[in-house]
Amino acid sequence: MDVQTWFTAQECAGMPGFPSGVSNVRKQLEKLSEGLEGVRRKRGGTKATEYHISILPARTKNYLGYSDAGQPSEGLGEAKSGLANDEKKALWMMIYHGMTEAQREAVVEIFITGGLKMLMPAVLELSDSNQVQRKEIFEQRNSDEQVSPASSVSTQSKAG
Structure with a gap:
């Protein structure tokens, strides 16, 4: 199984922790990668810039089935099938904290x-x-x- 560790702004758009507009996602990714080496690269054969999973917000990593360290979580398939539940839990927490x-x-x-x-x-x-x-x-x-x-x-x- 190939595990994806590099993501473009287009791929991150609309994920938890990111806005839906690609240009706003790109700005956020630029801020997250600012001053860090080895976390940004050009995707081969395209103009797209890729960003390493290590700079993504924890919510996004969890959504993708990764731990905060950027490593695939145990039971990646289970995490992917439980995404709706994770989002529901996040909504309940937002209500609670409000x-x-x-x-x-x-x-x-x-x-x-x-x-x-x-x-x-x-x-x-x-x-x-x-x-x-x-x-x-x-x-x-x-x-x-x-x-x-x-x-x-x-x-x-x-x-x-």
């Missing part, structure tokens, strides 16, 4: 006392529904929301 400490404590307390049904009744309700039912539930919940107008603020300065 909460205040008080919100985190409340989530844990609700889960401990009432379980998943108490913590996320909407999630459980939606997971048991088909596509049409989900759409109806979303529409109903959106129409139930009370939208209050912003308080009026004067932008005129008071002359004194």
